[in-house]
Amino acid sequence: MQSQFYTLTDYPNGLPDRALFKLETQTLPELAEGEVRIRNHWLSVDPYMRGRMSGIRTYVEPFELGKPMEGGAIGEVIETNDSSLKVGDKVSHMGGWRDIAQLPAEGVTKLPDIDVPEQAYLGVLGMPGMTAWTGLNLIAECKPGDNVLVSAASGAVGSLAVQLAKAKGCHVVGIAGAAHKLAWLESLGVEPVSYRDRTAQELSDAIKLASPNGIDVYYENVGGICLEAALSQLNEGARIAVCGMIDSYNAKTPTPGPSNLAQLVVRKAKMQGFIVADHWASYPYFLNEVAPQVAQGKLVYKETVKEGLESTPDAFLALFDGGNTGKMLVKL
Numbered sequence: 157m158q159s160q161f162y163t164l165t166d167y168p169n170g171l172p173d174r175a176l177f178k179l180e181t182q183t184l185p186e187l188a189e190g191e192v193r194i195r196n197h198w199l200s201v202d203p204y205m206r207g208r209m210s211g212i213r214t215y216v217e218p219f220e221l222g223k224p225m226e227g228g229a230i231g232e233v234i235e236t237n238d239s240s241l242k243v244g245d246k247v248s249h250m251g252g253w254r255d256i257a258q259l260p261a262e263g264v265t266k267l268p269d270i271d272v273p274e275q276a277y278l279g280v281l282g283m284p285g286m287t288a289w290t291g292l293n294l295i296a297e298c299k300p301g302d303n304v305l306v307s308a309a310s311g312a313v314g315s316l317a318v319q320l321a322k323a324k325g326c327h328v329v330g331i332a333g334a335a336h337k338l339a340w341l342e343s344l345g346v347e348p349v350s351y352r353d354r355t356a357q358e359l360s361d362a363i364k365l366a367s368p369n370g371i372d373v374y375y376e377n378v379g380g381i382c383l384e385a386a387l388s389q390l391n392e393g394a395r396i397a398v399c400g401m402i403d404s405y406n407a408k409t410p411t412p413g414p415s416n417l418a419q420l421v422v423r424k425a426k427m428q429g430f431i432v433a434d435h436w437a438s439y440p441y442f443l444n445e446v447a448p449q450v451a452q453g454k455l456v457y458k459e460t461v462k463e464g465l466e467s468t469p470d471a472f473l474a475l476f477d478g479g480n481t482g483k484m485l486v487k488l
Contacts, residue, residue, distance in 0.1 A: 161254035200228035227252030279483030458482030
């Protein structure tokens with residue numbers, strides 16, 4: 157059996173060029189003891205993958221040039237040489253960026269028996285959802301009545317963070333760009349604020365209008381002017397959970413820090429970065445809380461779906477120009 161997969165031909169400087177992604181084909185070897193073969197149905201592309209294209213180790217090893225790329229995927233077991241999995245099982249794993257994955261069974265997880273679409277385990281019930289829950293609850297210690305600000309609020313992580321905060325009884329402000337994204341946030345009961353064509357001061361003023369009582373919790377996905385604007389509106393004892401800083405992922409030179417970082421001192425605020433993998437032991441608690449709400453339609457989520465393996469690099473690159481609302485997925 158043959159597998160098609162993507163490799164990276166060089167490490168990019170700035171936004172990756174489409175030509176750096178090469179689609180290759182190989183004949184898969186016979187299954188070894190403890191291995192399974194999976195036909196992928198859904199692939200995930202995520203902003204963190206840009207860091208793996210840098211050629212240096214961050215909190216995860218970089219992609220190796222010329223070797224199959226990796227990412228979250230959902231698929232169906234089509235062959236197995238391990239007693240823990242059988243043909244037909246729907247599973248999640250990290251053998252993405254390819255159509256057929258052959259992996260050790262220890263790296264494969266059967267999907268829970270919950271009445272949701274299988275691709276939800278790449279989004280609202282997968283890593284992005286767990287990231288939103290972790291940042292809001294474990295890092296920022298969000299509590300009922302807090303004034304909450306979320307950047308990239310219409311994305312896969314941000315859109316769940318705003319809804320989880322709303323469910324706690326918080327006043328929630330969401331930063332986004334495109335008009336349809338702002339309208340969606342408003343439909344969720346979130347105060348929408350656009351960052352488009354605004355300076356940090358102008359964005360700060362807009363946040364103040366949307367949250368006159370300041371900000372107790374800031375869920376940071378962007379950095380740049382969003383961080384600077386948020387710092388100006390912090391209340392005493394505010395907590396900032398730093399999930400990512402997509403504004404700088406494709407920067408060719410170091411990104412300047414905010415000019416008002418001293419607000420952390422003035423407001424006695426806490427700012428903490430986190431990696432969701434360090435908190436994965438809490439995934440069952442997240443699933444118990446969030447999965448029933450998703451199954452009952454109480455939590456709304458959106459997906460932006462690209463069709464076919466060939467569209468995977470384009471789906472990834474679209475993450476950096478606002479090309480997605482909610483989770484970006486590739487359907488095979």
